Amino acid sequence: MTNDPKPPRSSIEPVNEIASDAVAEPEQPKAVPFGTNPGDPLPRLPGHVSHGRFERVLRAGHFALTTEIAPPDSADPNEVLNRARLFDGHVDAINATDGSGANCHMSSLAVCAILTRAGYSPIIQISCRDRNRIAIQGDVLGGAALGVSNVLCLTGDDVSAGDHPEAKPVFDLDCISLLHTIRTLRDQARFQSGRELSAPPKLFMGATLNPFAPPYNNRADHFAKKVAAGAQFAQSQYCFDIDLLRSFMTRARDLGLTERCYILIGVGVLGSAKTARWLRSVVPGVHIPDGIIERLEGAKNERREGRNICIEFMQQISQIDGVSGIHLMAYRQENWVGEIIKRSGVLGARKPWAPMHDNYSAQPLNPPQSQNKPTPLEPAAGPDHTLRETKTLQETQAL
Amino acid sequence: MYAVRLWSTRHARVLERVYELVNPAVLGGLRALDKMFGAKIDRPVAAVEAAAKGFLFDCKMCGNCVLSRTGMSCPMNCPKQIRNGPCGGVRDDGSCEVDASMRCVWVEAWAGAAQMRGGAKISELEGWVDHRLAGSSSWLRIARDDQ
Numbered sequence: 001m002t003n004d005p006k007p008p009r010s011s012i013e014p015v016n017e018i019a020s021d022a023v024a025e026p027e028q029p030k031a032v033p034f035g036t037n038p039g040d041p042l043p044r045l046p047g048h049v050s051h052g053r054f055e056r057v058l059r060a061g062h063f064a065l066t067t068e069i070a071p072p073d074s075a076d077p078n079e080v081l082n083r084a085r086l087f088d089g090h091v092d093a094i095n096a097t098d099g100s101g102a103n104c105h106m107s108s109l110a111v112c113a114i115l116t117r118a119g120y121s122p123i124i125q126i127s128c129r130d131r132n133r134i135a136i137q138g139d140v141l142g143g144a145a146l147g148v149s150n151v152l153c154l155t156g157d158d159v160s161a162g163d164h165p166e167a168k169p170v171f172d173l174d175c176i177s178l179l180h181t182i183r184t185l186r187d188q189a190r191f192q193s194g195r196e197l198s199a200p201p202k203l204f205m206g207a208t209l210n211p212f213a214p215p216y217n218n219r220a221d222h223f224a225k226k227v228a229a230g231a232q233f234a235q236s237q238y239c240f241d242i243d244l245l246r247s248f249m250t251r252a253r254d255l256g257l258t259e260r261c262y263i264l265i266g267v268g269v270l271g272s273a274k275t276a277r278w279l280r281s282v283v284p285g286v287h288i289p290d291g292i293i294e295r296l297e298g299a300k301n302e303r304r305e306g307r308n309i310c311i312e313f314m315q316q317i318s319q320i321d322g323v324s325g326i327h328l329m330a331y332r333q334e335n336w337v338g339e340i341i342k343r344s345g346v347l348g349a350r351k352p353w354a355p356m357h358d359n360y361s362a363q364p365l366n367p368p369q370s371q372n373k374p375t376p377l378e379p380a381a382g383p384d385h386t387l388r389e390t391k392t393l394q395e396t397q398a399l
Numbered sequence: 400m401y402a403v404r405l406w407s408t409r410h411a412r413v414l415e416r417v418y419e420l421v422n423p424a425v426l427g428g429l430r431a432l433d434k435m436f437g438a439k440i441d442r443p444v445a446a447v448e449a450a451a452k453g454f455l456f457d458c459k460m461c462g463n464c465v466l467s468r469t470g471m472s473c474p475m476n477c478p479k480q481i482r483n484g485p486c487g488g489v490r491d492d493g494s495c496e497v498d499a500s501m502r503c504v505w506v507e508a509w510a511g512a513a514q515m516r517g518g519a520k521i522s523e524l525e526g527w528v529d530h531r532l533a534g535s536s537s538w539l540r541i542a543r544d545d546q
Contacts, residue, residue: 128479133527155486158478158497169479176483177527192527210487218509221522225483229524237487284488284496 041147049186049232050204052149053121053353054093058233058262063318063346064325066123066235066264067337068095069115071106080106080114083334088354090338093150095235095327098125101283102162109139109146116147119355123206124148127156132172133181137191140182144201152206152235153178157284175207176229183230207231209263211248212241212287220251227261234261235327238268240288240309242316249322258322265317267326269333269340270306273297307333307340314344404457404476405502411471411511411518414455418467429542445536462532462540468520470511477504482525484508 041051048055057064067087072079087094096111112122124143126136140151155175159167173181181192182205189200207226211219223234239245245265252258270276270288273296280288292309299305314326326346330337341347407414432440445460452458452473456466459475465482466473474482478497484505488496495501512518532540 155479155481157488160497171479171481173527174479174481174483175486176524180524180526208487213485213487213489214491214493214503215485215489215506215509221509222483222485225522225524229483284490285486287491 041149044202048204050149050202051147052093052204054123054150055204055232057092057352058324062092062350063348064092064262064264065090065328065341065347065352066093066095066325067091067328067330067334068097069111069122070100070331070334071096071108071111073105075106077114080111081118084115084118084120086334087337089351090341090354091328092325092352093121093123095123095125095152098127098154098156099130099162100125100157102129102157102159102164102167104163109143109148112143112148113146121150122148123150123152125152125154126178127154128171128173128175128178129156129159130170132170133192136173136178137181137185140185140201140203141197144203149202150204150206150233151182152208153182153231154208161282161284176225179205179207179226179229179231204232205230206233206235209234209236210285212237212239212244213285216244216247219248220255220257223252223261224255224257227257231261233264233324235264236266237285238288238329239265239313239317240268240292242313244287245317246320249320253322258324262324263322264325264327265320265323267310267313267317267328269310269328269330269336270296271333272302272306275306307336310340311344314340314346318344318346400454400457401501403455404473405507407455408470408472408507408511412514412516414471415467415515415517425538426542426545429539433539433543441536441539444539445534448536448538460534461528462535462537463528464537465525467517468523468525470508470513470515470518470521472504472508472511474504474508474525480528481505482528 042053042056044051045056045059048059054064054066067090069080069083069087072083084094094115096108096115097105098108099105108125112124115122124139126139128136131139143151153175155171159165159169182201182203184190184192185197186200186203186205189197191197207223207229209219209223209226213219226234249258249263252263257263268279270279270292273293276288276293276296280286295309296302296305310328310330314328317323317326328337328340330340429440429444432444449458449460452464452466453460456471456473457476458464458473461475474480474484477484478495479486485503485508486496486505489503489506490496490499493503493506495503509521512521
């Protein structure tokens, strides 16, 4: 056997080594090259913490766009994929909410797993309301193993806000201790208990932000704690008050936070004045000034006016120094996401990458690991896709 | 009591001064008692601590006391028991997302910390609660740990 001149046909050949075609038999079954599956992770670039596209977009200095998917009340994965398709080519990452508003839906982890398989770049949201530190750390490892590259840490709405107000609230950790826990998993390859991991989760870590709730003067200081705990990007609650945002951003810039964390500001699409009233009275932390509601009431077509308001806020927010992107939350208005983003013009000529669904083989393959060449981020990037300066994210200090 | 608890955070500077004055003597006394009686003092000391801090701060005896670092506002009174607050749900008037009849524990905490000389400690990261310590005395733990 050992003197056989032919190369062995066994499957123990390393997959990453691209065997020379000259010695391979024509009908030899080839190992599936790295990158064939749309869910395969990209090579991790030097200085990046994750394999994900979202981190690449932000670190390249682009103005980023994210949106959120409402996990279905269903066990059908197609409902997830059909909702995600609406965002194709419009957003850089999709947040999968974790029982948002304390209402029961498909889990964030499962939605993310379905999305990574189709090649999407999901952000797993982890709330502290429903799981303790044992469950959460397990989910973080599981999510990373399923190809999730981004995580958003949040404390979460109280159970009283949702459809199971009689449930037991957990809140074993809070947003900041959760960030610290995940950073320990990632950077020290250890559980909170100190027990070692054999492979750490490579996650780009994010935190929530709400500059629109009291104590307004301390919100930036509180955000500084999140950055110190490991937040590399932040996504905010709905912004319907540009003055509050401006004063928050001024303070955040003064504290040097915009240099250490990519800030994405949340915007919403209001369906009507009635929806706006309902939203601010029922959903915790949503601040909508009366002026916005009056403007909706005075409009001929309230739905259209809601979209106009959203677009105006996107344009104003994109002009604020230190803002790295927009998080568009269009609950029950997902069909309009593409048009709203196009009309706002905040992405310029850049078209975010999207998986091709109809024919996976037509999709440009990720390069094999051995070539170590990064995949171009945006196939349809225009001439001015490097508008923003590249930022470096300093390593946050250890606790 | 809610009213006393509000008073305490609004007079955080006064309480900080009292704490600084009394703390060395209390810890010294506890250490002496600990040497004489050992674990026998656990329950009586916890009862005294629960009564005193219960009156002033609505203390929940979590055994992980951080009052001096959170503007004299006890984070265990937050319905989410957040140790690094506030959350994003605070109402426009500064009341709690969950219980609108109550001021947000953390709005009060940041205001209390602003008065205190050591108030900057509220910007340090707080870790997670060790739930095994519930019901035990934080004073005794500190007295024993710092020896």
